[in-house]
Amino acid sequence: MRFPDFEMERMQSAWEHRVRYDLSESGVEAQTLAEAARDLDALGGTRLGYASGTGRDVTRSLVAEFHEGATAENVLITTGTSEANFLALATLIEPGDEVIVVMPNYMQLHGIARGLGARVREVWLREEDGWRLDRDALRAAIGPRTKAVCVCQPNNPTGQVLTRDDVRAIVAAASAHGAWIIADEVYRGAERDENESPSFSGASDRVIVTGGLSKVYGLPGLRIGWLVAPAERVTRAWEMKDYTTIAPATLSELLAEIALSRRPALLKRARFLVNERWPILERWAATHSRALHWTEPRAGAICFFSYTWPVESIAFSDALIKGYSTMVVPGAHFSAERHLRIGFGMSPATLRSGLAAIDRLVTSLG
Template sequence: MQIEEFSLERIQSLYENTVPYNLSDSGVHPYTLKELLTGEELAGLQEIQLGYGWTNGAVELRQAIAALYRDRTGDEVIVTNGSAEANFLLVSSLIDPGDEIVVITPNYLQIHGWAMAIGANVKTSALRPENGWELDLDQIEDLVTDKTRLITICHPNNPTGALLNPDQLDGLIDIARRHDVYLHGDEVYKGSELDGDEPMSIADLYEKGIATSGLSKAMALPGLRIGWLVGPAAEIYDTWRYKDYTSITTSALSEYIGQLVLAPKRRQAILSRSKTILRENRALLTDWIHQHPRFSFFPPKAGGMAFVSYRANIGSTALAHSLREEKGVLVLPGDVYGLDGYLRLGIGERKAQLEAGLERLGEHMQQFS
């Protein structure tokens, strides 16, 4: 089997722990355990047996996740090691060699890469930047054939922070339903919407909708490595068969904490913290771009990142590496999404870190015409 290097993850794994200013993350600055848990809850960690739990996730945790969705039970949920494992299990269990899938781009290209590796025919439909990263429903309709098994979208979008309006989402679901294909939403940024209410999940809106999500991004808890899949019970059971061949189970400590933070009031408090950080930093970045006219962007509507275009005589990968080497600032080049001329900037960091990183980016750009 041939598999492409996942360049986005490789850049981050190589450099994110070596730079003084990491603006490559798409989440929100994480909690410490002391900040997150009460003294009683911290003490409760000492009573947890460090053994194997349920391979599909602790019953109580699956029930807490199911409660985030409409009319779901724990049998329609599987707990995974981050949403990355959830995406991996989705493709492994649902897609066979020769199947077609439609990936809406730009996107976190894990599903794209893994589907290609197992022999699927991957088609892409690009969001339209000229209209604020809108969906091209006509193009998606043209791409779907009788061999199409799955349409997948990252919603809210990585890297643009875009959200579909209700008409676009209804149109996408209508295409999937008429062609009787699965519709997958990578919803790990769901809950971080900055200008309105949290939308309903694709898993709630369509009978063959499947959602992956987790605690890493909007919930600011990436170190727990808790993710999940939600969908029809039969399809979720199929993913469980594949999980038996991968990680077996998730951490007992993480599952305990995950159950606590998904209690409704606690979840809303965490999301409120995330939104406060992201709104303040989005305003900071907007002001900075107004002062640096070589950059432009559509302000993100959700998530911990902004996709910023720039005008300079240097490609995005070369620019990102030179910025890291000369200024100690790590950003992601648009090349990792197949879109040169862009940088992905994390806006979930502490304000002082973002300010310092942006100052250095502005200085660095002065050498390029």
């Protein structure tokens, strides 16, 4: 089993604590421990033994509440959305299976599928159509050999959202061939308006939804995620989890319960932050309107720009890191050359300084 390099995560892992202005981050600004705990003293008596392998019933029920048709037995608490994605595919895919990935996409499911020996087929959202799904292309791609269709809803890197009709069309096409849907919904709840993105949960009996606290809730450091699926899939994932992380981190799970029981307040916080900070990025982009093209993001704290500057995206991001201590994600990491993903969920001061650094790099390109 050989996994391809996960290029974006390799870059972020190497640089996110070394650059001064990290605009590669895709979630909203992180909460402090005191904010997350509400009452820090109350945690003092927690005994730091192993947590329950599946996650506690109370945590599972809190997650089930915002997944249509789910109860606690349909939920496995994981170490981040990352582990949920890994377990979802690793318990489903055999070498030679076909996996469809709706692109562009956070490349984790894509890389895991290839690592497991699957053949990956890409179906691209249409950039010229505001990154909308081409339903005909998707229907044409799914066939009897398709084991799973992977989608990111809302989408990373574009910040766009599949409509209810898109969700229905994907479910119908997958069901017609008995294929599973793996929907990474880690950005669901970070919409800029109050309409939560349509979820795949409950849409058929072959759906696995993954998510976590890293983006919307501002708690990536807790490393808490979940997998929501038919009970038999949860059991399979739990069995494999014996080999990966055994159980969630006890303290993180307690803080997760606090966050999940305050879900409406934390979604409001996320909405406030993305709406406060998107205009900063949008105003900056407008000053480069001859070189940049973009579709306004609907969810998440990221925008995916195409550009006409005379440099490839990896050279651009390398120059930005090494010359200006600033990081954005090169489009090449999403197989989309001449694009950049720029985050806007960080503090306005960091965002403005990082954008000023990009200005200086662009000026130097002549």
